Amino acid sequence: MLAQDGGLHARDVHVAFGGLKALKGVDLKLRQGEVLGLIGPNGAGKTTMVNVLTGFQAATTGDVTLDGRSLKGLGPRNVARAGVARSFQAARLFRDLTVRQNLEVAAIGSGRKRKEARAKADALLDWIGCADKAAMLAGSLPYGDERRVGIARALALSPKFVLLDEPASGMNDQECDELMLLIAGIPDKFACGVLLIEHNMQVVMGACRRVHVLDNGKSLAEGTPAEMRANDEVRRAYLGSKNTGSQVI
Amino acid sequence: MVLRLLKQAWPVLGLLLPLAVIVLLADQFGSISVERSVTEALIKIVTVVGLYIFIGNSGVVSFGHVSFMAIAAYATAWQTCCSALKPITMSGLPDFLRSHTYPVLPAGISAAILASIAAFVFGLILMRLSGIAASISTLAALFILNVVYSNWDKVTMGTASIVGLPTYxxxxxxFAVAGLAMVIAYLFQISSWGLALRATREDEVAARASGISVYWMRLAAFTLSGLVMGMAGVLHAHFLGTISVDTFFLSLTFITLTMLVVGGMRSLSGAVLGVVVISFVTDILRRMESGVSVSGQEIAIPAGSQEVVLAVVMLLVLIFRRDGLTKGREFAWPFARRQSISETKHGDA
Known part of the structure; x- marks a missing residue:
């Protein structure tokens, strides 16, 4: 039983803010070594789900387990240390620290010594192609770099799973393509599962082999990108009509 | 190798060297009153560096820090002061203080440590709050300690002054203690805890998501800054030879905060520069208020000009240079070929 329960697993998660039900029963399983896409229309509950998975939001009912161990009651800090890291929609870098220090902080947060933290930071900066910007203040980075540094900071925790909240928003097509390759490479390079929340379907289809669709706070469907593209329900949820879906998905 | 060390220590050395020159000049050529002004400014540096350790790195403004000065000042007074009068005027002291007098060095050290213990205990509660609520509660702490020390007659002599402390x-x-305070502040700032704390200052949510405990990092800084405030309190007490509880209250709180804000509260250089600039301005004004003779004529500016000018300086800085005179940067290594400013920031060299 336990052996089957590896990975980051959310079971029947409900979240209610007063009378508003943001999540009404989400089952989601993220496995080691995969990139799972989490898509859905605005207001479907994607970001709330990320908050639940990372300890920022307590589930009203339901449970989240990491490799069989419940994450209930752990705050964001302890969830991060347990191995579930996240990036933010608005990168939320430490603006008045240097780029390298941004990553160092996360590496220190995961319990590394200073020297190791610095080495980890430099390796990650190499990987995202920002090694030359290591000494710049994070607040002065251009938009695209900011996003990549945000991802690298999450990975600096050496997590088992990393949750990326709309990393491509506001990027141009070329930046999106580069980002897609970067994200697709995470599982092999860092032995880490990825949950990718994204509006940009080009990125989702390119980076994920499996996609989970949320609609109105519920799990609607899960499967390969091609299956989702062909799924009538998914189209309807996304567009409110079944006729024009193919343009977007 | 030597050069590298020198470079790493520059943010502290670059501050200490000019200060050393000032002290040397004052010591050799200055009048007694100049010497006293310089000493006072150096004690203020210890105070403001103490504030900076917490406020600068955490971004949480504290109004309660001078309480820790008071705690240390009283603690050293109890140990070193007036052995003949103590049993009568401070009859509530425990016996080991009432009937013994201790050497000044261990007394000073233990007083500073007591201040940091007090900071730790207060911090356990205060650091649970964040943002403006934390600041307000530190102000409450200032008032609580002031009320306690003002009314604890048998131990603190109430609002009366304790006189007769050894003035050493x-x-x-x-200068030496100011140097020590700067070294402590700098080592903390470049340590991994200091880095983590500055990250919480920039973005609390992202810091938590990066595995940082906001509470413990702030508490560590609060405790350490309590220690440095304690050092300032001990110096203050043994410089004037007299202490009273109202010296450690609102006016000291706000003058030291002004110094920190004017200099730039995000860097050690800012803390020190703020003290130097404000001390210089107030000293000049104070001398002018009490009258200077210019070619035989006695000229004095109206009393109270000092406060008005300080307020104007503060406003100008807030309007035109919100990050303070140093803009939150450390002094850069002067001999490098052009280097980006950020390279030397917070000792990330």
């Missing part, structure tokens, strides 16, 4: 503080001693 020379400009060079004050």
């Amino acid at each position: 503080v020379t400009p060079w001693l004050a």
Whole structure:
């Protein structure tokens, strides 16, 4: 039983803010070594789900387990240390620290010594192609770099799973393509599962082999990108009509 | 190798060297009153560096820090002061204080440590709050300690002054302690805890998501800054030879905060520069208020000009240079070929 329960697993998660039900029963399983896409229309509950998975939001009912161990009651800090890291929609870098220090902080947060933290930071900066910007203040980075540094900071925790909240928003097509390759490479390079929340379907289809669709706070469907593209329900949820879906998905 | 060390220590050395020159000049050529002004400024540096350790790195403004000065000042007074009068005027002291007098060095050290213990205990509660609520509660702490010390007659002599403390503080001693305070502040700032704390200052949510405990990092800084405030309190007490609880209250709180804001509260250089600039301005004004003779004529500016000018300086800085005179940067290594400013920031060299 336990052996089957590896990975980051959310079971029947409900979240209610007063009378508003943001999540009404989400089952989601993220496995080691995969990139799972989490898509859905605005207001479907994607970001709330990320908050639940990372300890920022307590589930009203339901449970989240990491490799069989419940994450209930752990705050964001302890969830991060347990191995579930996240990036933010608005990168939320430490603006008045240097780029390298941004990553160092996360590496220190995961319990590394200073020297190791610095080495980890430099390796990650190499990987995202920002090694030359290591000494710049994070607040002065251009938009695209900011996003990549945000991802690298999450990975600096050496997590088992990393949750990326709309990393491509506001990027141009070329930046999106580069980002897609970067994200697709995470599982092999860092032995880490990825949950990718994204509006940009080009990125989702390119980076994920499996996609989970949320609609109105519920799990609607899960499967390969091609299956989702062909799924009538998914189209309807996304567009409110079944006729024009193919343009977007 | 030597050069590298020198470069790493520059943010502290670059501050200490000019200060040393000032102290040397004051010691050699200055009048007694100049010497006293310089010593006072050096004690203020210890105070403001103490504030900076917490406020600068955490971004949480504290109004309660001078309480820790008071705690240390009283603690050292109990140990070193007036052995003949103590049993009568401070009859509530425990016996080991009432009927014994201790050497000044262990007394000073233990007083500073007591201040940091007090900071730790207060911090356990205060650091649970964040943002403006934390600041307001530190102000409450200031008032609580002031009320307690003002009314604890048998131990603190209430609002009366304790006089007759040994006055051993020379400009060079004050300089040495100021140097020690700066070294402590700098080492903390470049340590991994200091880095983590500055990350919480920039973005609390992202810091938590990066595995940082906001509470413990702030508490560590609060405790350490309590220690440095304690050092300032001890110096203050043994410089003037007299203490009273109301010296450690609102006016000291706000003058030291002004110094920190004017200099730039995000860097050690800012803390020190703020003290130097404000001390210089107030000293000049104070001398002018009490009258200077210009070609035989006695000229004095109206009393109270000092406060008005300080307020104007503060406003100008807030309007035109919100990050303070140093803009939150450390002094850069002067001999490097053009280097980006950020390279030397917070000792990330």
